[in-house]
Amino acid sequence: MIAIRNLSHRIGGATILDEVSLDIPRGGITAIIGPNGAGKSTLMGLAARLIPLQDGRVEIDGQDIARTPTEELARRLAIVTQRVGVASRLRVGDLVGFGRWPHHRGRPGPADHAAVEHALEAFDLTALRHRFLDELSGGQNQRAFIAMGLAQETEWLLLDEPLNNLDMFHARRLMARIHALSRAGGRSVVMVVHDINYAAAWADHVVALKDGRLDFEGAPREVLTGARLSALFGMEIAVEEIRGRPTVLHHA
Amino acid sequence: MPDRRLLALAAALLAACAFFLFWGLKGPAGFILELRATKLAALLLVGAATGISTVLFQTVTGNRILTPAILGFDSLFLLVQSLLVLGLGGLGYAMADGAGKFLLDTALMMAASLALFSLLTGRGRGDLHRMILVGVIFGLFFRSMTAFVLRLIDPSEYSVIQSAMFASFGSIEAGHLAMAAALFVPVMAVIWRLAPAMDVIGLGRDSAVGLGLRYDRLCTLALLLVAALVAVSTALVGPVSFLGLLVSALAHELMKTPRHALLLPAAALIAGLILVIGQGVFERILGLQSTLSVIIEFAGGLLFLYLVLGGRR
Numbered sequence: 184m185i186a187i188r189n190l191s192h193r194i195g196g197a198t199i200l201d202e203v204s205l206d207i208p209r210g211g212i213t214a215i216i217g218p219n220g221a222g223k224s225t226l227m228g229l230a231a232r233l234i235p236l237q238d239g240r241v242e243i244d245g246q247d248i249a250r251t252p253t254e255e256l257a258r259r260l261a262i263v264t265q266r267v268g269v270a271s272r273l274r275v276g277d278l279v280g281f282g283r284w285p286h287h288r289g290r291p292g293p294a295d296h297a298a299v300e301h302a303l304e305a306f307d308l309t310a311l312r313h314r315f316l317d318e319l320s321g322g323q324n325q326r327a328f329i330a331m332g333l334a335q336e337t338e339w340l341l342l343d344e345p346l347n348n349l350d351m352f353h354a355r356r357l358m359a360r361i362h363a364l365s366r367a368g369g370r371s372v373v374m375v376v377h378d379i380n381y382a383a384a385w386a387d388h389v390v391a392l393k394d395g396r397l398d399f400e401g402a403p404r405e406v407l408t409g410a411r412l413s414a415l416f417g418m419e420i421a422v423e424e425i426r427g428r429p430t431v432l433h434h435a
Numbered sequence: 436m437p438d439r440r441l442l443a444l445a446a447a448l449l450a451a452c453a454f455f456l457f458w459g460l461k462g463p464a465g466f467i468l469e470l471r472a473t474k475l476a477a478l479l480l481v482g483a484a485t486g487i488s489t490v491l492f493q494t495v496t497g498n499r500i501l502t503p504a505i506l507g508f509d510s511l512f513l514l515v516q517s518l519l520v521l522g523l524g525g526l527g528y529a530m531a532d533g534a535g536k537f538l539l540d541t542a543l544m545m546a547a548s549l550a551l552f553s554l555l556t557g558r559g560r561g562d563l564h565r566m567i568l569v570g571v572i573f574g575l576f577f578r579s580m581t582a583f584v585l586r587l588i589d590p591s592e593y594s595v596i597q598s599a600m601f602a603s604f605g606s607i608e609a610g611h612l613a614m615a616a617a618l619f620v621p622v623m624a625v626i627w628r629l630a631p632a633m634d635v636i637g638l639g640r641d642s643a644v645g646l647g648l649r650y651d652r653l654c655t656l657a658l659l660l661v662a663a664l665v666a667v668s669t670a671l672v673g674p675v676s677f678l679g680l681l682v683s684a685l686a687h688e689l690m691k692t693p694r695h696a697l698l699l700p701a702a703a704l705i706a707g708l709i710l711v712i713g714q715g716v717f718e719r720i721l722g723l724q725s726t727l728s729v730i731i732e733f734a735g736g737l738l739f740l741y742l743v744l745g746g747r748r
């Protein structure tokens with residue numbers, strides 16, 4: 184469980200997060216939803232210690248992240264941020280290989296190579312492994328970074344808008360892959376998603392943020408209602424049950 | 436197994452060294468060889484320091500265009516020199532030209548450059564525009580400070596400082612060389628241990644922290660080492676603005692890898708090759724003494740323009 188307690192964050196004079204407290208359950212997929220600028224990325228960055236904590240506490244499986252060595256955290260939690268960009272020219276295979284750093288710290292062994300192969304395969308990247316990142320499409324690039332997070336083989340996997348840039352085929356494939364990880368693999372995945380229908384279809388738990396505060400959380404079937412989503416996004420949103428799942432109709 | 440490209444570079448450098456030492460050897464061989472060996476060692480040391488410091492600096496700051504030298508480092512060196520002349524007086528400056536001055540130069544350069552570099556990391560990392568601005572502003576600032584200090588200096592002492600303004604591979608003192616080497620060796624030992632971690636630093640702050648690196652601490656340490664290398668090289672031969680850029684671009688182009696265990700030796704070997712061949716050809720074949728730095732600056736300057744004007748990032 185990731186326990187977030189009274190987390191507040193300010194930049195300059197602006198309050199980005201305001202006293203957020205919530206529990207992200209272990210196992211399964213947790214989807215974080217909310218309008219642009221709600222503080223979703225900031226919340227993830229704080230929980231993954233990419234941003235220094237200002238106020239409040241985060242515990243990962245009972246361990247306070249402020250008091251856990253960062254090397255150890257890297258073996259428990261992997262994060263793929265929203266805006267990834269690498270200055271140096273890098274091949275896909277090398278990038279995914281970096282995911283193993285927390286385990287070998289500079290001296291990769293057979294287990295590391297196997298994990299990299301596995302991650303490349305899982306995201307259809309084997310044929311692209313010798314390509315440079317700046318020679319890939321946006322979606323291929325995105326998949327390479329997610330594969331790096333997967334290769335880290337951590338209990339927790341945090342993905343910030345992983346479906347960005349992905350076509351329908353690869354988006355669905357990624358969700359199926361993550362779902363399998365969270366079931367058979369026993370891993371816990373937290374992801375920011377904008378398409379609520381993906382959250383409704385795949386998530387076990389939904390967390391909604393608005394203006395830096397927790398708006399609601401719970402099982403998708405219970406919390407993804409027309410009234411709640413309309414209030415969250417400030418627009419008319421209808422939710423209908425299609426094939427036993429809440430389905431959001433927001434295009435018209 | 437060592438990389439084939441590195442082996443080829445090492446072999447080429449060895450041949451260049453032999454050419455530098457033995458070409459056109461006549462007269463008292465022992466004496467001339469000793470002179471040449473001193474100069475050769477200095478060229479290799481300056482090359483390695485410049486190449487390695489530039490590659491490290493570019494990794495930490497996340498860019499491939501700016502180098503410590505381009506970011507106003509040469510003007511900082513001049514400022515330090517003119518402050519020393521002002522403080523010690525021209526005669527004192529000329530007389531203090533020994534171990535004390537070398538150490539003082541190095542220490543001042545390290546302190547000043549660390550302050551300068553620290554402005555370029557953290558949030559500013561990878562922000563090329565901000566870095567160019569900082570470089571331009573500090574370059575201007577150091578230059579006008581130098582001009583101001585020079586105005587305070589007695590005109591007759593001005594000639595002392597003038598000779599320090601340009602890189603000179605012509606005359607190198609064995610004493611300076613020994614001191615430079617004494618600083619260079621331990622710095623290189625630390626860099627070699629850091630090399631794998633620097634590969635991860637190259638991914639940028641978020642990825643590096645996510646992978647469990649103590650990013651800020653490592654970057655500060657790396658910049659301190661860069662400052663030491665640049666200070667050693669500058670104190671030995673003076674400012675070489677564009678050599679680092681040239682060498683780093685060539686090393687990345689040749690090795691095409693994020694691994695510093697390959698990039699750093701490649702940069703050191705390429706820089707040595709350029710300096711030894713260049714100086715050898717100028718001295719032995721063309722009979723010229725001090726034009727090498729001009730040629731390097733010209734080639735490096737062209738490359739800089741090419742990179743800035745959008746050739747490739």
Ligand SMILES: Nc1ncnc2c1ncn2[C@@H]1O[C@H](COP(=O)(O)OP(=O)(O)O)[C@@H](O)[C@H]1O
Nearest residue numbers: 194197199217218219220221222223224225226
């Ligand atoms: N480095 C920053 N400086 C200033 N404001 C920031 C910074 N990072 C984020 N913000 C602001 O914080 C708010 C939340 O950002 P973010 O967490 O990225 O939102 P989300 O991921 O939900 O779209 C936004 O209003 C954004 O403008």
Ligand SMILES: [Mg+2]
Nearest residue numbers: 223224225265
């Ligand atoms: Mg975001």
